[in-house]
Amino acid sequence: MPELDASFEHLLKLAQGESYPEEIKKLQGNKPVQKSSKIINLNPFLDERGLLRVGGRLVNSSFDFDKKHLIILAGEH
Numbered sequence: 001m002p003e004l005d006a007s008f009e010h011l012l013k014l015a016q017g018e019s020y021p022e023e024i025k026k027l028q029g030n031k032p033v034q035k036s037s038k039i040i041n042l043n044p045f046l047d048e049r050g051l052l053r054v055g056g057r058l059v060n061s062s063f064d065f066d067k068k069h070l071i072i073l074a075g076e077h
Contacts, residue, residue, distance in 0.1 A: 012071060013050060015074070018074075019074035020037075020039065020044075020052060020072070020074070022034065023039060023052065024046070027044065027052070028050075039072060042072060045069075047069065052071070053069040053071055054070045054072060
């Protein structure tokens with residue numbers, strides 16, 4: 001159901017924008033996330049849809065993309 005997927009993605013972007021606005025802004029400008037960020041250790045990056053995801057060593061694993069690069073959400077979400 002494409003409309004449910006689109007709605008879910010929109011809600012994820014809203015939650016991430018609320019919790020990590022500075023990190024998203026930096027990554028959109030192809031700049032590194034500030035060292036004081038709470039998520040710096042996750043090696044965050046924006047995927048092709050603009051979702052904030054975990055980077056790191058799992059990039060070399062055989063898992064599919066969604067398992068290798070989990071979507072980052074703050075605890076209150």
